[in-house]
Amino acid sequence: MKSLLEARNVTRIFGSGLLHKGRTVAVDGVSLIISEDKPSITAIAGESGSGKTTLARLLLGMIQPTSGSILYRGDSLTAMDGRARKKFRREVQAIFQDPYEAYNPVYKVDQTLSTPVRKFRLAHSKEEAHQRIAESLRMAGLRPEETLGRYPHQLSGGQRQRIMVARALLLNPRVILADEPVSMVDASLRATILESLVRLKRELGISLIYITHDLTTAYQASQNIYILYRGSVAEVGSVEKVIKDPKHPYTRLLVSSVPLPDPDIRWGGESAIEARASAPSAPLQEVRGCKFSNRCPYVMAECRQAPPPLYRTDDDRAVACYLHKNSAPVGGREMAESLALA
Amino acid sequence: MVRDRAQDRDACVLDVRDLRVSYHTAAGPVRAVNGVSFFLRPAERLGLVGESGSGKTTTALSLMRLLQESAVIEGGEVLLDGVDLLRLSQEAMRLARFARISLIPQGAMNSLNPMMKVGEQLRDTIRAHRNGGNSRVTFDTRIQEVLQSVDLYAGVMDRYPHELSGGMKQRVCIAMAILLNPKVIIADEPTSALDVVVQRQVMETLRRVQEALGASVILVGHDMGLMAQFVDRIGVMYGGKLVEVGPVRGIFKDPLHPYTQLLIKSLPNLQTKEDFRGIPGLTPSLLAPPPGCMFHPRCPQAMQRCSVDVPALAEVKPDRWVACHLYDRGQA
Numbered sequence: 001m002k003s004l005l006e007a008r009n010v011t012r013i014f015g016s017g018l019l020h021k022g023r024t025v026a027v028d029g030v031s032l033i034i035s036e037d038k039p040s041i042t043a044i045a046g047e048s049g050s051g052k053t054t055l056a057r058l059l060l061g062m063i064q065p066t067s068g069s070i071l072y073r074g075d076s077l078t079a080m081d082g083r084a085r086k087k088f089r090r091e092v093q094a095i096f097q098d099p100y101e102a103y104n105p106v107y108k109v110d111q112t113l114s115t116p117v118r119k120f121r122l123a124h125s126k127e128e129a130h131q132r133i134a135e136s137l138r139m140a141g142l143r144p145e146e147t148l149g150r151y152p153h154q155l156s157g158g159q160r161q162r163i164m165v166a167r168a169l170l171l172n173p174r175v176i177l178a179d180e181p182v183s184m185v186d187a188s189l190r191a192t193i194l195e196s197l198v199r200l201k202r203e204l205g206i207s208l209i210y211i212t213h214d215l216t217t218a219y220q221a222s223q224n225i226y227i228l229y230r231g232s233v234a235e236v237g238s239v240e241k242v243i244k245d246p247k248h249p250y251t252r253l254l255v256s257s258v259p260l261p262d263p264d265i266r267w268g269g270e271s272a273i274e275a276r277a278s279a280p281s282a283p284l285q286e287v288r289g290c291k292f293s294n295r296c297p298y299v300m301a302e303c304r305q306a307p308p309p310l311y312r313t314d315d316d317r318a319v320a321c322y323l324h325k326n327s328a329p330v331g332g333r334e335m336a337e338s339l340a341l342a
Numbered sequence: 343m344v345r346d347r348a349q350d351r352d353a354c355v356l357d358v359r360d361l362r363v364s365y366h367t368a369a370g371p372v373r374a375v376n377g378v379s380f381f382l383r384p385a386e387r388l389g390l391v392g393e394s395g396s397g398k399t400t401t402a403l404s405l406m407r408l409l410q411e412s413a414v415i416e417g418g419e420v421l422l423d424g425v426d427l428l429r430l431s432q433e434a435m436r437l438a439r440f441a442r443i444s445l446i447p448q449g450a451m452n453s454l455n456p457m458m459k460v461g462e463q464l465r466d467t468i469r470a471h472r473n474g475g476n477s478r479v480t481f482d483t484r485i486q487e488v489l490q491s492v493d494l495y496a497g498v499m500d501r502y503p504h505e506l507s508g509g510m511k512q513r514v515c516i517a518m519a520i521l522l523n524p525k526v527i528i529a530d531e532p533t534s535a536l537d538v539v540v541q542r543q544v545m546e547t548l549r550r551v552q553e554a555l556g557a558s559v560i561l562v563g564h565d566m567g568l569m570a571q572f573v574d575r576i577g578v579m580y581g582g583k584l585v586e587v588g589p590v591r592g593i594f595k596d597p598l599h600p601y602t603q604l605l606i607k608s609l610p611n612l613q614t615k616e617d618f619r620g621i622p623g624l625t626p627s628l629l630a631p632p633p634g635c636m637f638h639p640r641c642p643q644a645m646q647r648c649s650v651d652v653p654a655l656a657e658v659k660p661d662r663w664v665a666c667h668l669y670d671r672g673q674a
Contacts, residue, residue: 047537048508143624156394186393187564191608192620213537216567216610220618243612257538259545259567261609263590267542267571 004036010068026054028231031332043218046228093173097180103152237317354381361418376582392579461499509540581636
């Protein structure tokens, strides 16, 4: 298997300062692989503070890892020459949650779409450029005549988001990294946007990294999922295993908290976990052992000693929790590789 | 048998009749709420759902008379225990807010004053409704009681908002909303900025205090999962109108309006994969609304009269209200 995009044991620490005060380990030894051979959709899920957005920015080369490396087609992003970097910039596209900051408020949104067409020479004439732009807008669920010629502030958050989707489609990328692409979009349109992203995988072979806090859409869209908790992978594997039958106490808490759109399936499950998690949460201090240990109802002495490694409970799933220490430990990279291969 | 509507209305806490609200924009007036009528039973939780631009937030804010300056309430009645809030003087309305009808606003955590300690903000709320006489001590007793009921420790009173987590700030907003025992609490997407675990805890707190208080709640939002878990009845809005109102189970299991049917089908679940069913077409432009039913350009079951006549919201089965020509007498 060749890896297209890979995070190899990546750690990112923010704000060191004297005596390591205010030091935050945003991403802590995460490995992730997107295969070049087979298009896939990989979800990275977690709550705020899980490090999912930092991981996204690392994967895009927007920030550098403190240790470990990000590789595109086998080359480290930091060691790339200009040509390889341009290729990376075209082939790896991003969609963010609220793209308002991606727009220049004094230019019409047309510029957001025409700049990549020009920069990457996607069209040979003005008409062709306009046609490509109009087509990608329609694919994202927008009427070109109601979108073009407007300023960013004249559009709704949902419309601005769909323009960013249209912009990514315009470039025919290999990988789209989508950070909460539908969280600000209405339910009826959410399905339409996710469907168009899934179709990109099926029909154009584009791989997707779907970063979200929403386990339902993660389950629907992706094959594999990485559950992050305070920067570390808590559980990783196929969505069938991780979401349908979660093993890490944190994943179980997350899954049982999802409000399902069905009045017959009540919020339920893990009352012990709820009781503990309802207690005022401890400040985000650094925990020596498992980061979830101060919230976990199953906490044991060893949990407070050292962070647990990943234990491979199934072929297609590993859990970073001592409750599963009877399974064989597995390296993050090895696990990522075997998931990308599957 | 269709239940007598008048009977139902007599028993209700809040009765909204033919509410119409427009925004004045550079491109012309936008009819954001176009003849919305619904009622709220005592101690019930009603969900108001719809896409952005459907008018759900405008409806909610109209009930409190807290609209932006560009908005004009053009007509209708908002009867709270028989008194029309739209006809109260500014001062009478100010006194009614919090005391009889309160709001947990969208992004409520940012609605707290960053320069003021939480306790002082809560005291202000009480002070604004009492003409002296009450000492700080009695205020604080009530405040502590309310903070406890939303699972906050009393020490929160001496904190500034930035010292609290998002979930805690949200609980402060709930505390403020119930401080004066209102009959109706409007919660506008109260947890949209929170993580799922905290969201569930906050919603369960809200449910608990609402039940203890016997207040009615209007939950405004677009998260159908949250609606399924929290409310008793749902009102579905589309293009400034209510298109369907019914018990939560009926809306999810047997939706009547074609829009509601498509909306329910579009929801992701944990049973199927890669099965996305968005609603084809786009939300209507409120500047140039289509004639007839607002949904007819997107409706798979549209008939000729749908593009001509505006369907009225009518009770077609007990407690099931729908605005759709499919259910016109003799057709359903």
